Amino acid sequence: MNRPKKLYIYHSKYYNPYQNLATETFLLENLEPDEFIMYLWQNERTVVIGKNQNPYKECALETMEKEGVLLARRPSGGGAVFHDLGNLNFTFLASEKNFNIPNQLEIIINALKTLGVGVQKSGRNDIVLNGRKFSGNAFYKSGQNCLHHGTIMLNVNIEQVARYLQVSATKLAAKGVDSVPARVINLREVLPQITADHLKLALAQALEKQFGLQSQWYNTARLSRPRIDALEKMYSESGWVHGKNFAAMFEFQKRFEWGEIIVCLNSDHGIITSSQIFSDSLHPQIIEKVENILSGLPFSKIQISDALRQLQNEAGEGTEKEIIKDIALFFDEQKI
Amino acid sequence: MNLPADLLYTKSHLWVKSLEDGSYELGITDHAQKELSSVVFVNLPEEDDSAELGKVIADIESIKAVSDIISPFSGNIAAINERLADEPGLVNSNPYETWLFKVSDITEKEEFLSPQQYSDFLE
Numbered sequence: 001m002n003r004p005k006k007l008y009i010y011h012s013k014y015y016n017p018y019q020n021l022a023t024e025t026f027l028l029e030n031l032e033p034d035e036f037i038m039y040l041w042q043n044e045r046t047v048v049i050g051k052n053q054n055p056y057k058e059c060a061l062e063t064m065e066k067e068g069v070l071l072a073r074r075p076s077g078g079g080a081v082f083h084d085l086g087n088l089n090f091t092f093l094a095s096e097k098n099f100n101i102p103n104q105l106e107i108i109i110n111a112l113k114t115l116g117v118g119v120q121k122s123g124r125n126d127i128v129l130n131g132r133k134f135s136g137n138a139f140y141k142s143g144q145n146c147l148h149h150g151t152i153m154l155n156v157n158i159e160q161v162a163r164y165l166q167v168s169a170t171k172l173a174a175k176g177v178d179s180v181p182a183r184v185i186n187l188r189e190v191l192p193q194i195t196a197d198h199l200k201l202a203l204a205q206a207l208e209k210q211f212g213l214q215s216q217w218y219n220t221a222r223l224s225r226p227r228i229d230a231l232e233k234m235y236s237e238s239g240w241v242h243g244k245n246f247a248a249m250f251e252f253q254k255r256f257e258w259g260e261i262i263v264c265l266n267s268d269h270g271i272i273t274s275s276q277i278f279s280d281s282l283h284p285q286i287i288e289k290v291e292n293i294l295s296g297l298p299f300s301k302i303q304i305s306d307a308l309r310q311l312q313n314e315a316g317e318g319t320e321k322e323i324i325k326d327i328a329l330f331f332d333e334q335k336i
Numbered sequence: 337m338n339l340p341a342d343l344l345y346t347k348s349h350l351w352v353k354s355l356e357d358g359s360y361e362l363g364i365t366d367h368a369q370k371e372l373s374s375v376v377f378v379n380l381p382e383e384d385d386s387a388e389l390g391k392v393i394a395d396i397e398s399i400k401a402v403s404d405i406i407s408p409f410s411g412n413i414a415a416i417n418e419r420l421a422d423e424p425g426l427v428n429s430n431p432y433e434t435w436l437f438k439v440s441d442i443t444e445k446e447e448f449l450s451p452q453q454y455s456d457f458l459e
Contacts, residue, residue, distance in 0.1 A: 050397075050402075051379070051395065051397060051402045052376075052377040052379055052395075052397045052402070075402060076401065076402050077376075077377075077397040077398070077400075077401055077402040124399070124400075138401075138402075139400060139401030139402070140401060140402045140403075140404075141401055141402070141403045141404065142392065142403075142404040142406075143348075143404070143406060146401075176377065177376055177377050177397060
């Protein structure tokens with residue numbers, strides 16, 4: 001069996017998910033064939049979706065936006081996860097010949113064993129504690145270089161997992177890879193004293209033992225700031241985060257005193273690409289104004305609300321103002 | 337080994353088919369689909385995107401991993417296989433009939449392998 005010749009460890013000191021993903025991709029792009037890297041990182045409150053997931057379908061974007069939770073898309077597959085500082089992320093990077101998922105999972109299992117927790121492998125790539133998931137793993141391959149990364153839940157706010165990963169029923173016809181809900185558990189439940197630092201140390205020891213090699217710190221002089229900045233920009237752009245192939249369709253409906261409306265919005269790249277409002281109201285020109293203003297807006301409730309409020313202020317007194325006000329309030333009620 | 341004789345192959349386990357109008361169809365080989373196992377999503381470029389030799393142009397997500405498709409051509413994406421949006425599993429069930437996209441206006445391409453050369457490469 002092939003073995004790497006050099007073992008490196010790198011700890012990110014930042015909590016920004018876009019920067020952390022950029023660094024991860026940089027490490028993958030610049031990996032030498034005989035190197036094996038373990039990269040450890042933590043994100044501030046972020047929902048991280050899989051490469052081919054539709055965020056409109058997978059998470060409560062509006063609640064996240066209001067509460068300052070970030071959305072990030074990773075390069076690997078699989079489902080949506082919630083990160084906060086109670087979670088430690090690991091990434092194993094190796095060229096194809098040195099990449100061995102069962103061995104890599106063993107590093108995690110052995111590290112936890114030294115901390116006094118017995119965990120088991122379950123299914124293809126999961127590790128469970130008392131039958132509950134505390135670690136999710138995902139994989140990505142580009143050319144000869146492979147990446148295996150995953151979460152380890154130490155003390156994640158589980159209430160918030162449910163809060164941000166719940167989806168609304170108004171979202172229709174959305175394509176993409178679905179998440180699979182799982183029962184989760186924090187390591188703190190069985191190891192009340194555990195911290196991310198303990199775990200990082202145990203992982204480093206288990207890593208060295210697994211390969212029978214001493215590890216070194218990854219030489220930060222290898223990191224190219226301009227390339228990492230460019231990658232960070234890519235990871236934080238709406239086109240990447242919201243996804244180009246994840247056009248979503250939304251349909252909202254309500255009856256008002258002045259008539260009924262059915263609003264159909266299509267979004268792509270995080271932008272409203274078309275809006276149609278069907279209405280039996282006697283004021284189609286007002287409805288048309290609203291329809292026109294929605295097209296081209298970022299698909300964000302705050303932006304929609306601002307635009308409608310402005311339209312309302314500009315409207316003539318009376319029926320026009322009333323109808324636009326009703327529609328603005330109606331959008332405020334929607335889950336987007 | 338299932339390797340149609342009218343196709344050419346790459347070391348990254350793609351097949352390409354030269355069409356009469358000078359464009360190429362491209363897909364993944366039977367070997368590649370077996371390695372990936374069940375495909376759950378095919379992330380394709382858009383029509384009229386430009387493809388650059390050696391750069392990531394698409395990716396395939398299976399129950400195991402996301403794997404990048406590195407473009408063996410520089411050219412223009414002339415068409416994408418729209419069926420894959422709803423039936424990504426066609427890549428597994430019929431790898432040589434299931435083209436991912438077509439490339440036209442080719443300015444550069446990598447050196448392709450004959451069925452025999454690809455078969456030798458696999459061993």
